[in-house]
Amino acid sequence: xxxxxxxxxxxxxxxxxxxxxxxxxxxxxxxxxxxxxxxxxxxxxxxxxxxxxxxxxxxxxxxxxxxxxxxxxxxxxxxxxxxxxxxxxxxxxxxxxxxxxxxxxxxxxxxxxxxxxxxxxxxxxxxxxxxxxxxxxxxxxxxxxxxxxxxxxxxxxxxxxxxxxxxxxxxxxxxxxxxxxxxxxxxxxxxxxxxxxxxxxxxxxxxxxxxxxxxxxxxxxxxxxxxxxxxxxxxxxxxxxxxxxxxxxxxxxxxxxxxxxxxxxxxxxxxxxxxxxxxxxxxxxxxxxxxxxxxxxxxxxxxxxxxxxxxxxxxxxxxxxxxxxxxxxxxxxxxxxxxxxxxxxxxxxxxxxxxxxxxxxxxxxxxxxxxxxxxxxxxxxxxxxxxxxxxxxxxxxxxxx
Numbered sequence: 001x002x003x004x005x006x007x008x009x010x011x012x013x014x015x016x017x018x019x020x021x022x023x024x025x026x027x028x029x030x031x032x033x034x035x036x037x038x039x040x041x042x043x044x045x046x047x048x049x050x051x052x053x054x055x056x057x058x059x060x061x062x063x064x065x066x067x068x069x070x071x072x073x074x075x076x077x078x079x080x081x082x083x084x085x086x087x088x089x090x091x092x093x094x095x096x097x098x099x100x101x102x103x104x105x106x107x108x109x110x111x112x113x114x115x116x117x118x119x120x121x122x123x124x125x126x127x128x129x130x131x132x133x134x135x136x137x138x139x140x141x142x143x144x145x146x147x148x149x150x151x152x153x154x155x156x157x158x159x160x161x162x163x164x165x166x167x168x169x170x171x172x173x174x175x176x177x178x179x180x181x182x183x184x185x186x187x188x189x190x191x192x193x194x195x196x197x198x199x200x201x202x203x204x205x206x207x208x209x210x211x212x213x214x215x216x217x218x219x220x221x222x223x224x225x226x227x228x229x230x231x232x233x234x235x236x237x238x239x240x241x242x243x244x245x246x247x248x249x250x251x252x253x254x255x256x257x258x259x260x261x262x263x264x265x266x267x268x269x270x271x272x273x274x275x276x277x278x279x280x281x282x283x284x285x286x287x288x289x290x291x292x293x294x295x296x297x298x299x300x301x302x303x304x305x306x307x308x309x310x311x312x313x314x315x316x317x318x319x320x321x322x323x324x325x326x327x328x329x330x331x332x333x334x335x336x337x338x339x340x341x342x343x344x345x346x347x348x349x350x351x352x353x354x355x356x357x358x359x360x361x362x363x364x365x366x367x368x369x370x371x372x373x374x375x376x377x378x379x380x381x382x383x384x385x386x387x388x389x390x391x392x393x394x395x396x397x398x399x400x401x
Contacts, residue, residue, distance in 0.1 A: 001363055003218070004350040007225050007295065011235070011347045016228035020378040024220045027377045031370070032211070039177050041373075041384065044185045045207050045366060052187045053172050061170075061195055064118035064148065066093040068108065069192055071122035072130045073256055074180025075152075078189035078365075079120075081250040082203070083196060085361050090196045097134045105137045114138065120150045120192055124174045124183070126158025129396060141167060152187055179384050181257045184365055202358035207366035222349070223371055227378040229295065230267050235347070237294040238269035239287065243276050243334050244301040246356055251299065254368050261372050261383040269295075277333045284337075288344060296341065296348035300334055301356055303327055 009017070034042035043049060069079055076098045083094050097104060108114070119140055123131045135141070140149060146167050153160040155173045164171040178186050185207060190200045210219050229235050238258065240251045255271040262268045274283055287294065305327025311319055321329070341348050353360050376383030 001354060001360060001367070002350075002352040003222075004352075005218075005222060005225075006342065007229075007347045007349065008345075011295075012225060012228035013232045016231045017224055020224045020227045020231075021220065023378055024224060024374070027374055028211075028216070028219075030377075031374075035208075035211075039175075041177060041179070041182055044178060044182065045211070045370075047204075047208065049186075049204070051190065052175070053191055055194070057170075058191070058194060061118055061148075061150065064092075064116070064195075066095075066112065066116065067118045067120065067192070067195060068095045068097060069120045069122070070097045070131055070134050072098060072128050073260075074183055074253075075122040075124060075128070075131070075188060077181075077249070077253040077256055078184025079192040081184070081253045081365075082189060082193045082198060082361065084249040085246045085356055086196075086198050086358065087246070088356070089198055092196060094196060100130050100133060102137075105134065108138065114140070115144060115148065118148050118150070118195070119145075120152070120195070121160065122152045122174075122188055123158075123160055124154055124176075124180050126153035126156070126160035129393070129400075132159060143167070150191070152191065181253075181260055182369055182384075184253065185362070185369075199358050203362040206359045206363045209363050210367050210370055219370070219374075223374040223378065226371070227375045230262065230269065230375065230379060233267070235293055235295045236268075236270060238271045239294050239296045240271060240273050241276050241279070241296055241298045241337070242273060243299060243330055244303070244353070245275075246301055246303075247299050247353070248273065248275065250361070250364070253365075257368055257372055260386050260389070261376055262379075262381060264381050264387075267379065267381065276337070277330060280333065280337070288340065288346070292346075294346075296346065298334065298338065298348055298350045299353070300331070300351075301353040303356070 031042050034040035035046050037043060069076055071079075076096055080096050080098070083090060083096075095108070108117075119135075119138075121131060121135055121140075141163055146169055150170045150172065151160050151164050152172045152174050154176050155161060161171070163169060172187050172191060174183070174188065175186060180188070183189065185204060190203070193203060194200050209215060240254065242248060242251055251273045255273060258269055258271045287296070305325040307326045309321050309324050309326070311322045338348070338350065351364070353364065373383045
């Protein structure tokens with residue numbers, strides 16, 4: 001992964017930068033300690049991190065050609081990101097129930113033989129309203145379906161765990177100290193990934209990259225800059241301009257990570273996914289000439305473009321597009337945008353993913369997890385809770401009771 005940083009000092013107040021720079025080393029030391037400590041969030045980055053499931057026990061589920069994953073937020077976004085980024089390696093049909101969408105339930109009931117589907121139901125609390133609603137709407141909790149259900153939740157007094165004990169369902173414990181938005185590198189992302197057919201060991205092989213000595217200077221600079229920008233309240237919108245369809249679900253994962261971790265105490269970025277070049281024709285005018293309250297992250301993947309444009313001789317039309325690959329056109333549009341951003345002094349970072357491999361995906365997952373947590377700690381914001389969201393959940397249950 002190649003990262004180019006074009007965020008200049010003038011975009012934030014230097015007093016914040018100096019303050020947070022001093023804190024970086026102590027935060028990094030804390031992270032390195034927690035990596036080697038069980039029951040700490042950063043243990044997910046430990047190379048010896050143990051899985052709460054045995055590959056041998058999953059072999060009986062490999063026979064399923066179709067998988068339905070049911071979850072909300074961090075319980076499902078990571079699996080979606082893995083699926084779309086590595087889609088060329090996945091031979092199975094995978095569906096995601098990530099919202100309350102009655103049409104999706106009806107479609108599965110009409111088009112599928114439910115007994116031939118593998119259902120992976122994920123909820124950290126075991127009581128997530130939407131996850132339970134979707135699961136019960138599909139009438140899954142019957143004896144005839146007990147062999148094609150996997151449940152991942154905390155091992156405590158919650159509805160999903162009770163159902164597991166009552167129906168003898170295949171259960172995997174969700175670690176209580178790993179919040180949903182940080183769980184992609186644990187069982188929550190790795191189990192679905194394994195059953196999709198991807199190499200989960202490769203996915204985890206490069207996750208400490210940005211903690212290595214040669215990467216620490218960049219990590220210090222980028223986290224300190226972003227924390228300084230948030231503290232100055234000058235920029236509130238973080239726009240992800242995406243030039244690869246493979247990354248769209250990853251960016252939705254990233255959106256939740258950043259919004260839910262840092263959106264506290266009157267601070268936070270509003271992360272917006274903007275697909276390009278489509279949005280060149282709808283939002284680019286605003287980005288270039290509207291309010292100067294935005295920072296941009298530009299994403300692309302190096303892909304072998306196969307589709308090429310040819311102008312038929314009989315049309316007698318000449319064009320600069322002739323014999324150009326679709327990928328080359330998109331790359332030219334990205335370079336033109338970057339050149340324009342530089343000319344207009346618009347702050348941005350460019351993330352260029354070298355290839356769509358498990359190793360690269362694991363690397364970008366870990367980068368944004370590490371960066372987000374460090375920014376939170378610099379700002380003295382707890383990056384692990386979501387108190388405002390919990391209040392909405394309480395009100396919802398009260399209204400349904």
